[in-house]
Amino acid sequence: MPRRVAVTGVGLVSSLGIGTEANWEALLAGRSGIRTITAFDASSYASRIAGEVPDFDPLQFLSKKDVRKMDVFIQYAIAASEFALRDAGLPTNGGLGTEVGVFIASGIGGFSTIEREHKALLKGGPRKISPFFIPSAIINLAAGQVSIRFGAKGPNSATCTACSASAHAIGDAFEIIRRGDAQVMVAGGSEAAITPMGVGGFAAMRALSTRNDEPQRACRPFDRDRDGFIMGEGSGVVILEDLDRARARGARIYCELVGYGMSADAHHMTAPCEDGAGAVRVMQNAARSAGIEPSAVNYVNAHGTSTPHNDRIETLAIKTCFGDHASSLAISSTKSMTGHLLGAAGGLEAGITALAVRHQIVPPTINLDNPDPDCDLDYVPNVQRALAIDYALSNSFGFGGTNASLLFKRCDG
Numbered sequence: 001m002p003r004r005v006a007v008t009g010v011g012l013v014s015s016l017g018i019g020t021e022a023n024w025e026a027l028l029a030g031r032s033g034i035r036t037i038t039a040f041d042a043s044s045y046a047s048r049i050a051g052e053v054p055d056f057d058p059l060q061f062l063s064k065k066d067v068r069k070m071d072v073f074i075q076y077a078i079a080a081s082e083f084a085l086r087d088a089g090l091p092t093n094g095g096l097g098t099e100v101g102v103f104i105a106s107g108i109g110g111f112s113t114i115e116r117e118h119k120a121l122l123k124g125g126p127r128k129i130s131p132f133f134i135p136s137a138i139i140n141l142a143a144g145q146v147s148i149r150f151g152a153k154g155p156n157s158a159t160c161t162a163c164s165a166s167a168h169a170i171g172d173a174f175e176i177i178r179r180g181d182a183q184v185m186v187a188g189g190s191e192a193a194i195t196p197m198g199v200g201g202f203a204a205m206r207a208l209s210t211r212n213d214e215p216q217r218a219c220r221p222f223d224r225d226r227d228g229f230i231m232g233e234g235s236g237v238v239i240l241e242d243l244d245r246a247r248a249r250g251a252r253i254y255c256e257l258v259g260y261g262m263s264a265d266a267h268h269m270t271a272p273c274e275d276g277a278g279a280v281r282v283m284q285n286a287a288r289s290a291g292i293e294p295s296a297v298n299y300v301n302a303h304g305t306s307t308p309h310n311d312r313i314e315t316l317a318i319k320t321c322f323g324d325h326a327s328s329l330a331i332s333s334t335k336s337m338t339g340h341l342l343g344a345a346g347g348l349e350a351g352i353t354a355l356a357v358r359h360q361i362v363p364p365t366i367n368l369d370n371p372d373p374d375c376d377l378d379y380v381p382n383v384q385r386a387l388a389i390d391y392a393l394s395n396s397f398g399f400g401g402t403n404a405s406l407l408f409k410r411c412d413g
Helices: 020-029 072-088 111-124 133-137 141-150 162-178 196-204 243-248 277-290 308-328 342-359
Strands: 005-014 100-105 184-191 234-242 255-264 299-301 330-332 391-398 402-409
Touching (some): 005 020, 005 072, 020 072, 072 141, 100 162, 111 133, 162 255, 162 342, 162 391, 162 402, 234 342, 277 391, 277 402, 308 391, 342 391
Parallel strands (some): 100 184
Antiparallel strands (some): 184 234, 391 402
């Protein structure tokens, strides 16, 4: 019999703030974290806005010596993991032990480190490359450093599936607990790709918004005037725990994670298929995994990137998957406030979805002023909404046509 899996902790770091409470408060208030880029001089870039994490001090979480060994995406992962562990009432002193594992993803990894060390190579030759270059930059070192920092000796891994990466990490961690290979998993994702090459690369694809004069109004999922996504950074980590164990220790339970779906578009390296078939299958697979009908779902945290293609096709996919029930769903894109965290998006949004189920409140989709006629569902425009949520779905779709959906359920005690 598969074990039931509870969410007992949430740790969030994003452009909305550092810590779960700061993020949740901003989300409910409908505040945007999008600003003009400060990490580098972006004045010559087509897109000059992003969701940078404000006032992050890694020394609150790490020693100076450790900071020098870690790219920023790893630092964010450690911070979010510490928030999540404390939230769950689990130790942060290095003694988590063999029953606790870590599965933390990233889509890009240590971009700033790669750029910095490449400059050092060009300027001074190979002897100028830091010995910490590789372990600071590679994607699995977020999970590795979190396990080292907190003494988690159970299963340890990382996914790299573009913008679905951390949703896949959480789903895979869910399966690890269900089959009994761990009691607790620290799961999610982290990203810090607001760098000259990161922004320049997505700008070259014409994927980014160029509404530079109105940063806080630039990300507008499902709106007729949307013109591209906004890069974000940060980390979202949840604590998944065997439900019986969580109850036995008296843990606060946000909700249960009950379903996980995966699918592939098998269509194009960046564009979703026009009929949304891959997105339909992944949502259906999540519902099937949970043993429910799609009509039981009340809320969808959409992938909702604010790009012309994604929002229209995700809307079509929701209509196809849910049929007549689609018009009864509350749907929101919290990327409208955080920007798109790429490989960390699914982790951040899974945490947000767990909070929504716990508090029975749906965060809004802000900047939805002129709905696209092709996007004609209820996207909870601009203002939060109290809602009875029994089941909530979180969608993540990535380049290469890789899709993930996570299904959460209100805990029945």
